[in-house]
Amino acid sequence: MIRLDNVTKQYTTEVTAVRDASFDIPKGEFVFLVGASGSGKSTLLRLLNRQERPERGSVFVAGQDLNAMADSKVPFLRRNIGNIFQDYKLLLNKTVFENVAFTLEVIGRPNHVIKQQVPAVLELVQLHGKEDRFPHQLSGGEQQRVSIARAFVNRPLIMLADEPTGNLDPSTGEGIMRLLDRINKTGTTVVMATHDQRIVNMMRRRVIQLDRGVIIRDQVRGVYE
Amino acid sequence: MLTRITYALRETWASFKRNVTLSAASIVTAAVALLLAGSTLLIQKAFSNLLIQWQGGVEMIVFMKAGTSPEQIASVKQEIVDAGVAAPDGISTLDQQQTYDQAKVVLAGQTTLLNALSPTSMYSEIRVTPAKGQQDRLPDLKTQIEIEPNVSKVGLATDAILVYRRLSSFVRGVTIVLSSVLLMVAVLLIWNTIRTAMFARRREIEVMKLVGATNWFIRIPFMLEGLLQGLIGSVVSCIGLVAANSLWTNNLNGIAHDTKSSETISLLALRVDSGYLQGIMVIVVIIGMAAGAIGAGVAASRFLDV
Ligand SMILES: Nc1ncnc2c1ncn2[C@@H]1O[C@H](COP(=O)(O)OP(=O)(O)O)[C@@H](O)[C@H]1O
Ligand SMILES: [Mg+2]
Numbered sequence: 001m002i003r004l005d006n007v008t009k010q011y012t013t014e015v016t017a018v019r020d021a022s023f024d025i026p027k028g029e030f031v032f033l034v035g036a037s038g039s040g041k042s043t044l045l046r047l048l049n050r051q052e053r054p055e056r057g058s059v060f061v062a063g064q065d066l067n068a069m070a071d072s073k074v075p076f077l078r079r080n081i082g083n084i085f086q087d088y089k090l091l092l093n094k095t096v097f098e099n100v101a102f103t104l105e106v107i108g109r110p111n112h113v114i115k116q117q118v119p120a121v122l123e124l125v126q127l128h129g130k131e132d133r134f135p136h137q138l139s140g141g142e143q144q145r146v147s148i149a150r151a152f153v154n155r156p157l158i159m160l161a162d163e164p165t166g167n168l169d170p171s172t173g174e175g176i177m178r179l180l181d182r183i184n185k186t187g188t189t190v191v192m193a194t195h196d197q198r199i200v201n202m203m204r205r206r207v208i209q210l211d212r213g214v215i216i217r218d219q220v221r222g223v224y225e
Numbered sequence: 226m227l228t229r230i231t232y233a234l235r236e237t238w239a240s241f242k243r244n245v246t247l248s249a250a251s252i253v254t255a256a257v258a259l260l261l262a263g264s265t266l267l268i269q270k271a272f273s274n275l276l277i278q279w280q281g282g283v284e285m286i287v288f289m290k291a292g293t294s295p296e297q298i299a300s301v302k303q304e305i306v307d308a309g310v311a312a313p314d315g316i317s318t319l320d321q322q323q324t325y326d327q328a329k330v331v332l333a334g335q336t337t338l339l340n341a342l343s344p345t346s347m348y349s350e351i352r353v354t355p356a357k358g359q360q361d362r363l364p365d366l367k368t369q370i371e372i373e374p375n376v377s378k379v380g381l382a383t384d385a386i387l388v389y390r391r392l393s394s395f396v397r398g399v400t401i402v403l404s405s406v407l408l409m410v411a412v413l414l415i416w417n418t419i420r421t422a423m424f425a426r427r428r429e430i431e432v433m434k435l436v437g438a439t440n441w442f443i444r445i446p447f448m449l450e451g452l453l454q455g456l457i458g459s460v461v462s463c464i465g466l467v468a469a470n471s472l473w474t475n476n477l478n479g480i481a482h483d484t485k486s487s488e489t490i491s492l493l494a495l496r497v498d499s500g501y502l503q504g505i506m507v508i509v510v511i512i513g514m515a516a517g518a519i520g521a522g523v524a525a526s527r528f529l530d531v
Contacts, residue, residue: 049435072439079437091429106438108229154436 001027001158001189002048007057009043009213017043019213020057025191027157030184032200033193034224035210041193044210045160048191049081050074062157079107082151082159082188086166088143090135090150096122097131100149107154121153125179141172145179152183159183161192165199173199197224229442236446240422241453247421248454251414255458255517258407259509260465265400266505267470267497272393274331274494278352279390284382285363287351291321293375301373302351308369310362315354321347331494348377408512411458412520415451419524422447430529440529447525448518455517459510466509470502 002025009018017040025031033041046052047059050066059066062080069077090099097118104114122128125145135143144164151159161180165173177199184190194200200207200223207222208215241248278286287305289298298318306313319327325344332339355363367379423430433443474496 075434075437075439077437078435083435089428089432089435091432102432103436105228105232106433106436106442108442110228114228150436 001025001029001062002191003058003060004047005058005060007047007054007059009040009047009052009054016213018047018054018210021210021213021215022057023208023215023218025189027189028184028187030181030190030203030205031192032203032205032207032222033191033210034195034200034207036195038212039210040213041195041210042162043213045083045162045191045193048158048160049078049083075107079154080157082148082154082156084144084147084151084159084161084164086163088135088147090143090146092135095132095134096127096138096146099135099146100153103150103153117153118149121149124152124182125149139172140168141175144168144172144176148176148179148183152188155188157189159188159190159192161190161194163194163196164192165194165196170198174202177203200224233446233449237449237453240426240446240450243425244418244422247414247418248450251411251418251454251517252458252461254407254414255411255455255513256461256465258404258411259459259462259513261400261404261407262512263462263466263505263509264469265397265404266508267466267473267502268400269393269397270497270501271473271495272389272396274497276386276390276393277327277331277494278350279382279386282354283352284355284360285353285367286380287353287370288348288377288380289351290375290377291346291348293349295320297375298349298351301370301376304370304373305351305353305366308362308366309356310359310366311353311355315356317352319350319352321345321349324348324350408516412516415454415517415520416524418454419447419451419521420528422450423525423528440526443529444522444525448522451521451524452514452518454521455513455515456510458517459513462509462513463506466502466506470497473497 002023004021004023007018007021008016010016021044033044035041043052047054047066048061050059050069053067061077064077066077091102094102100118100121101114104117109117119128119131122131125148127142127145127149130138130142135146138146144167148164159180164180165176168176173196180190180192181203204221204223207217207219207224209217209219273280287301289301302313302316302318305311305316321344324347325342328342328347329339332342353363363381367381370376371379430443477496
């Protein structure tokens with residue numbers, strides 16, 4: 001599903017965010033990217049949906065070589081990739097329903113599809129009954145669920161999560177992890193960047209560890225350290 | 226498809242409302258620029274109506290009586306060439322049909338005057354553009370030619386016409402420069418409006434790009450916004466053009482009515498007929514919409530780095 005071959009990403013001549021990274025993530029796997037702040041986790045995720053392009057090496061996602069992909073094809077790649085973030089990135093002037101519907105709307109899905117899929121995914125993230133609330137009327141955990149619903153409503157092949165529990169208290173964070181686990185069980189490949197030791201140790205999934213842009217560990221059913 | 230259209234229209238309108246002051250500035254500037262551009266075309270048309278006979282540096286016109294044969298016209302032409310005042314290619318002849326067609330242009334809309342004319346009643350004309358440095362010899366040539374048979378009269382470009390000619394190209398130059406500058410300012414203002422609108426919606430745009438909206442999908446509401454601004458600006462300028470032209474026409478008609486002199490015809494030539502005005506308005510609206518949409522589209526692409 002995802003393959004990196006000797007990928008190097010340099011922002012400037014001084015800053016090499018990812019150095020000679022290679023790994024292979026099969027379909028349906030759940031992978032943690034761990035490492036200290038600034039070790040290159042977010043950059044790695046951004047390489048996977050072509051928000052960044054590598055200076056060296058190749059990135060393959062869903063069978064496609066992202067280096068060779070034309071700019072005009074990138075939106076269609078991204079329709080297969082859901083993204084969630086530490087700060088949720090919800091649209092504050094839209095309701096829960098509208099935030100989730102937005103994904104389908106901007107890729108031109110017809111209204112009847114929106115009316116059917118949005119309630120279904122809100123049910124999945126346990127937000128039914130809160131469709132008409134605005135983000136500021138929700139707790140942090142609920143806001144993150146909205147953002148997961150938005151990322152998942154189009155049934156993507158891949159979910160990229162960048163420190164999704166970073167702003168949440170431990171028990172709320174665990175709820176989010178259970179949700180991501182359920183999504184993973186539907187066959188969606190999940191790649192999650194985190195430096196939350198507790199969660200990594202609790203989940204016991206594959207762990208790829210970065211240190212200043214270099215992969216120093218790649219372990220199945222790993223722990224944080 | 227319907228979702229996309231309603232989405233684009235809703236976003237366009239929302240953004241337009243959000244930026245009322247900036248939009249108003251763009252619209253007013255666009256309107257003034259287009260009004261100036263349109264007026265330039267109107268003024269140019271008025272002058273060229275007036276100067277139609279004197280186009281291309283013509284400084285002497287020999288009017289040949291109705292019914293003069295082509296051979297007789299040719300012999301007068303030869304006489305002018307022999308005098309050395311003008312080279313053969315500086316002399317053009319218009320037969321009666323051609324002078325009649327020209328009268329129709331000058332007198333457009335003036336049916337009573339036009340009905341009094343017919344091709345057989347018209348003069349033929351020999352138009353003379355003097356060779357360099359030969360202008361001073363024109364008065365002598367005039368007295369020489371005037372006594373030829375079949376010559377009705379000989380007209381020399383008066384000082385007034387020479388002044389009009391220079392004035393018209395000066396006015397044209399100034400208004401073209403002014404209106405292009407203003408149009409550029411309008412496009413810059415539209416550019417800035419779009420940039421502001423995109424900045425206000427940067428979070429939304431970021432999300433749109435992440436969930437796979439195409440660049441065109443993101444760009445189109447902004448282009449529509451620019452197009453709307455250009456459209457409103459050009460419509461405002463069209464209203465101004467119609468008002469200016471009817472003021473102008475009324476004024477000329479009034480003067481013509483009061484004087485009733487032989488100058489009436491040349492005064493009336495300064496009027497611009499409504500067909501030409503409509504043509505100008507179509508051009509103005511097209512320029513306005515195109516400049517708005519393209520300016521906005523370029524601005525959107527510029528701030529939409531993938
Ligand atoms: N857009 C950018 N421009 C320049 N340097 C960047 C940019 N994004 C990240 N970096 C740098 O790249 C390195 C890796 O950053 P990042 O991928 O955000 O790490 P992490 O997510 O693990 O904290 C850091 O040194 C960071 O300062
Ligand atoms: Mg990060």
